[in-house]
Amino acid sequence: MNEMSKTNAAVMRTPLGRVRGLGSAKSGTHHWWMQRVTSIALLPLTLWFVVSMLSLAGASFAQTRAFLAWPVNAVLMLALIGLTFHHIAAGLQVVVEDYVRKDMQRIAALLVIKGGCWLMALVCAFAVLRVAFT
Amino acid sequence: MSYPPDPRQAAFAGRRSDGTPVQRPLSPHLQAYDMLQMTSAVSIMCRITGVAWSVGVLLLVWWLAALATGPAAFAQVQWFMSSFIGLLVLFGLTAAAWFHTLAGLRHLAWDAGHGFALPTVMKTGQWVMVATGVFTVLTWVVALVVWR
Numbered sequence: 001m002n003e004m005s006k007t008n009a010a011v012m013r014t015p016l017g018r019v020r021g022l023g024s025a026k027s028g029t030h031h032w033w034m035q036r037v038t039s040i041a042l043l044p045l046t047l048w049f050v051v052s053m054l055s056l057a058g059a060s061f062a063q064t065r066a067f068l069a070w071p072v073n074a075v076l077m078l079a080l081i082g083l084t085f086h087h088i089a090a091g092l093q094v095v096v097e098d099y100v101r102k103d104m105q106r107i108a109a110l111l112v113i114k115g116g117c118w119l120m121a122l123v124c125a126f127a128v129l130r131v132a133f134t
Numbered sequence: 135m136s137y138p139p140d141p142r143q144a145a146f147a148g149r150r151s152d153g154t155p156v157q158r159p160l161s162p163h164l165q166a167y168d169m170l171q172m173t174s175a176v177s178i179m180c181r182i183t184g185v186a187w188s189v190g191v192l193l194l195v196w197w198l199a200a201l202a203t204g205p206a207a208f209a210q211v212q213w214f215m216s217s218f219i220g221l222l223v224l225f226g227l228t229a230a231a232w233f234h235t236l237a238g239l240r241h242l243a244w245d246a247g248h249g250f251a252l253p254t255v256m257k258t259g260q261w262v263m264v265a266t267g268v269f270t271v272l273t274w275v276v277a278l279v280v281w282r
Binding site: 036039040043046050054055057058061064065068077084085088091092095101103120123124126127128130131 | 147181184185187188191192194195198199201202205208209231235238239242245273276277280281
C-alpha cells in the first residue's frame with residue numbers, strides 16, 4: 001500500500017513540481033489558506049460594519065461623512081474593503097472553477113472576477129480616502 | 135477530450151506541465167446531489183449566499199461612492215435603501231450574510247478537525263438554519279428601533 005502510493009505520487013508530479021512541493025495547483029495551499037485567513041479577519045470586521053450601519057440608520061449626509069472621516073472608522077473600512085474583495089475573488093474563483101468546464105469560458109470568467117474585484121475595491125478605497133481627507 | 139456523461143465522474147480537463155492532456159477529479163455538478171438532504175442543502179446554500187453577498191456588496195460600493203460624491207448622489211442611495219424594494223434587498227442580504235457567516239464558522243470548525251460525526255453534522259446544520267433566522271430578525275429589530 002505504502003509502496004503503491006509512493007509510485008503514484010512519482011508518476012503524477014513533475015520533478016520540478018516535487019522540488020517546489022506545490023502540487024498541480026502550482027500555488028500549494030495558499031489560495032485555500034488565504035480564504036480562511038480572510039474569513040477569520042472578516043468576522044469581527046463585518047460585525048463592526050453591521051453595528052456601524054445600524055447606528056447610521058436614518059443618519060444625514062453630514063453625519064454619515066463625519067462617521068467615515070473619523071480615522072478609526074476610515075481604517076477599519078479600508079481593511080474591510082480589502083479583505084472583503086479578496087475573499088469574494090477567492091470564493092467566486094472556486095465556484096467558477098467547479099462549474100465552468102470550457103477552458104476559454106473559465107479563463108474569461110476568472111479574469112472578469114479578478115478585474116472586477118480590483119476595480120470595485122479601488123473605487124471603495126478611493127471614496128473612503130476622499131471622505132477622510134476632504 | 136470528451137466529458138464523462140455520469141455527473142459523479144465529473145472531471146476537469148487540464149494539461150500536465152509537460153503538455154500532455156489529463157482529466158482530474160472535480161466537484162460534481164449539482165444534479166449529482168439530493169438537494170433536500172441536510173448536508174448538501176447547507177453546503178450549496180453556503181455557496182449561493184456567498185455569491186448573493188458578493189453581488190450585494192455592490193450596494194456598499196454605490197453607498198461609499200455616493201458619500202464621496204455629494205449630497206445629491208447620497209440622497210439617491212438613501213431613497214433606494216429606504217424604498218420597499220431596497221429594504222427587501224437589504225433584508226435578504228442580512229439573511230444571506232448571517233447564513234454564510236454561520237455556515238462559514240461550521241467550515242472553520244471542520245478545517246480544525248471538529249464536528250465530522252454525522253449526528254453532529256446534522257445538528258450543526260440545523261443550528262445554522264435556526265440561528266440565521268433568529269439573528270436576521272434580531273438585526274432588523276435593532277435597525278428599526280434605531281431608525282425610529
